[in-house]
Amino acid sequence: MDKNMKRYYLLLVAVLALGISSAGAQEFLTINPDVRTAGMANASIATSGGAYSIFNNPASSLFDQDLLEFGFSYSPWLRDVREGYDLMAFGGYYNFNGKHTLAFGTRFYREPKIGPDSEDYPFIPRDENNNPIFEGLESFRPLSLSADLAYGYRINRYLGLSLTARYIRSTYGDFLKNDALDFDIAAYARIPLDRMLEGAWVSTGLKVSNVGFMLGDSDFDLPTSLSVGGSLFAPIRDSHSLEASLDLGYRFAPSLTKSFGMGIGVEYMLMQMIAIRSGYHLADSNGYNYGTVGAGLRFMHIQLDFSWLFASKECPWRNTYQVGVGLNF
Numbered sequence: 486m487d488k489n490m491k492r493y494y495l496l497l498v499a500v501l502a503l504g505i506s507s508a509g510a511q512e513f514l515t516i517n518p519d520v521r522t523a524g525m526a527n528a529s530i531a532t533s534g535g536a537y538s539i540f541n542n543p544a545s546s547l548f549d550q551d552l553l554e555f556g557f558s559y560s561p562w563l564r565d566v567r568e569g570y571d572l573m574a575f576g577g578y579y580n581f582n583g584k585h586t587l588a589f590g591t592r593f594y595r596e597p598k599i600g601p602d603s604e605d606y607p608f609i610p611r612d613e614n615n616n617p618i619f620e621g622l623e624s625f626r627p628l629s630l631s632a633d634l635a636y637g638y639r640i641n642r643y644l645g646l647s648l649t650a651r652y653i654r655s656t657y658g659d660f661l662k663n664d665a666l667d668f669d670i671a672a673y674a675r676i677p678l679d680r681m682l683e684g685a686w687v688s689t690g691l692k693v694s695n696v697g698f699m700l701g702d703s704d705f706d707l708p709t710s711l712s713v714g715g716s717l718f719a720p721i722r723d724s725h726s727l728e729a730s731l732d733l734g735y736r737f738a739p740s741l742t743k744s745f746g747m748g749i750g751v752e753y754m755l756m757q758m759i760a761i762r763s764g765y766h767l768a769d770s771n772g773y774n775y776g777t778v779g780a781g782l783r784f785m786h787i788q789l790d791f792s793w794l795f796a797s798k799e800c801p802w803r804n805t806y807q808v809g810v811g812l813n814f
Contacts, residue, residue, distance in 0.1 A: 511653060511665070513594035513629050514695055515708050515736075517541070518558045518574030520809035524779015524792035525750020526764025528730035530714030531673065531690035532750075536788075536811045537576040539588040542690045543635035543647035544673035546578045546586045553579050556788065556811025562594075565804050569597025569626070578635075586637035588647075593630050599658070600624040625658035635669070647671045651697070655705070663705050667697025684720040689713075706739035726754045744771035758783050762792070773800040786812050 519537035522529035534545030536556035546554075555577025562570040576590035599606055601622035610618045635649035649669035656662050671692040678685040691714075695707040714732040721727060732748045750764025760781035767774055775796035782789045788811040796803040 511629060511655065511663075511695075511705060511707060513572065513592065514631065514653070515710075516560070516562060516572055516592075516594070518560075518572065518576065518590075518592060518807075520558050520790035520792050520807045521752070521760075521762070521779065521781060522730075522750065523794070523807050524762035524764065524777050524781075524790070525730060525752060526732075526748035526766040526775070526777045528714060528716075528732040528748040528750040528764060530671075530692055530712045530730075530732050531688045531716040532714075532730045533688075533716070533718065533728065534578075534673075536578070536813070537574070537590070538578060539576050539590040539633050539635045539649060540574070540592075542671045542673050542692055543578070543586065543588045543649055543669075544637050544645040544671045545688075545690065546580060546588060547583065547637045547639040547645035547647075547673065548675050548688075549578075549580060551580065551813045553577070554811065554813040556809055558790075558807055558809035560805060560807040562805060563801055566801050567597055569595070571595045576633075578637075584639050586635075586647075588633075588635040588637065588649075590633040590635075591631065592633075593628070596627040598624050598626045623658075627655070627657050629653070629655040643676055644672065644674045647673075651695075653707075663703040664700040665697055665703055665705070665707060666700060667695045667707050669694045669696075682719055686718050688716045688718070690716075708736060708742070709738040710734055710736040724756045726757070728752045728754075742771060745769045746772050750777070760790075773797075773802070775800055775802065786814060788813065 517523050517527045518540050522532055529541035534549045536554045538546040558574045560572045562572050572594050574592045578586050578588035580586050612618055631651050631653045633649055633651045635647050637645055637647040639645040651667050653665040669692060673690045675686050675688040692712045695709045697707055712732060712734040716730040718728045729751045734746050736744050746768040748766040752760055752762045754760050762779035764777045775794055777792060777794050779792035790809040792807045794802055794805045
């Protein structure tokens with residue numbers, strides 16, 4: 486092992502040794518901005534890479550044929566609960582000769598407007614008679630954002646590793662501001678199956694997400710989790726293909742929301758232009774079961790994607806849709 490690889494492994498170990506903050510969780514970090522894999526029940530750890538690999542598994546982009554890819558996605562989250570929740574995301578990567586990749590991404594998550602007359606307004610001053618004083622108080626929309634940067638290194642023909650650094654900020658009007666720095670570590674392996682079917686392959690992935698610490702006086706939890714997955718890609722004739730993926734995930738922080746989930750999804754490509762997707766996610770008693778469908782269109786260098794999540798009335802994410810547009814070169 487050369488000196489550069491030794492430094493890389495030492496850095497991975499150092500990140501794993503970092504502590505985890507405690508208090509209110511940053512749930513927006515658990516939302517998948519990738520519209521493609523959102524249509525596959527969020528089975529994304531071992532799925533082939535793309536513009537949003539930085540949110541799924543940045544190491545997968547090491548095996549992509551494209552030199553550069555980026556995209557933008559939007560979702561009106563929790564639309565059946567209350568209007569005003571919006572997730573916007575931008576992601577992309579640049580591939581340096583298939584040996585190194587640099588991936589980048591950002592997310593903006595807005596919540597409904599809170600006014601002085603709202604029950605959830607954080608602080609209402611009162612006079613000597615205990616009557617609320619609204620003068621001077623202004624409405625605001627809570628906002629959370631993250632900025633991600635990932636480096637991927639391909640060790641050999643079959644295996645790649647990645648390390649992601651992420652800055653997080655949440656603002657609650659002028660009352661509260663939280664800042665944090667966290668990291669993801671991921672691995673992705675792809676094994677060709679040309680002896681069985683030319684152009685086919687099987688892949689596996691592993692990721693530890695949101696391991697980090699607070700900055701300054703910030704006080705909140707990071708949704709730390711471990712995910713593993715597998716995927717099978719098989720070409721069908723010259724212009725059709727099928728990819729099936731399976732993910733297993735366990736969230737082990739914060740302590741009140743520990744949960745286990747499993748997602749399985751499939752994507753069928755017609756004429757290498759039209760994608761049809763579907764999937765189902767199973768969860769333990771701390772989560773929700775849901776199904777997904779999706780579609781995509783590839784024309785020249787343009788990619789358009791759509792996904793829809795359906796579930797029982799108990800699931801707050803039911804009837805959520807996501808749309809995305811991207812470019813690849």
